[in-house]
Amino acid sequence: MTVLPVAVVISGRGSNMEAIVRASLSGTSRYRVVRVVADRDGAGGLTRAVALGIPTSVVPVKQFSDRAAFDAALAAELEASGAQLVALAGFMRILSAEFVQRFEGKLLNIHPSLLPKYKGLDTHARALAAGDSEHGASVHFVTAELDGGPVIMQGRLRLRAGDTPDAVSARVHTLEHIIYPHVCSLIAAGRIECRAGAVFFDGAPLTEPLIEENDAAA
């Protein structure tokens, strides 16, 4: 069985990174996490990664004069890791078109909304303010358009009367921790592919995202 080497890129606490790593620890996983890269020393997820026995690196954004220099250093670090799939997980920087092109079809992101709704920040507050009944998270391939790449899988939950952004965030995270490892496994198994900017599932174009509805989180 071939095992796909995966790198995870973080800026923050890294709970999605941890879920991706933990799901890979079973003997049957088709992927393994070879490196966790953060853009700052203080990213809480670095401590988690070390505790999980995963090699870590920091590409400190503050030390680079511009985005192109930072992106080049990040790309070099990821390529040196041998990763064939890169999962952005709470990575708070916008990557250049050059970077995205370099990792085309091998670069994933998770976004806390049902894309194409609520690209950008404050997604939970925006969904609540709009009175939406449904919300969730999306795993997508990354393209040069922010939060605009083709969606692979969504986790969906129902919003409740009295919900706050923090309460929703906790439930969305529960779903994220299911869907992100699941997508990594499907890619590692060769069941999901990105060709010419479109997602293929078991060889056929994916016309709607795969859906995970989790009652425990909903």
Ligand code: GRF
């Ligand atoms: C997640 O909600 C993800 O959707 C967003 O950033 C958050 C990261 O959380 N991109 P964590 O650092 O994985 O806990």
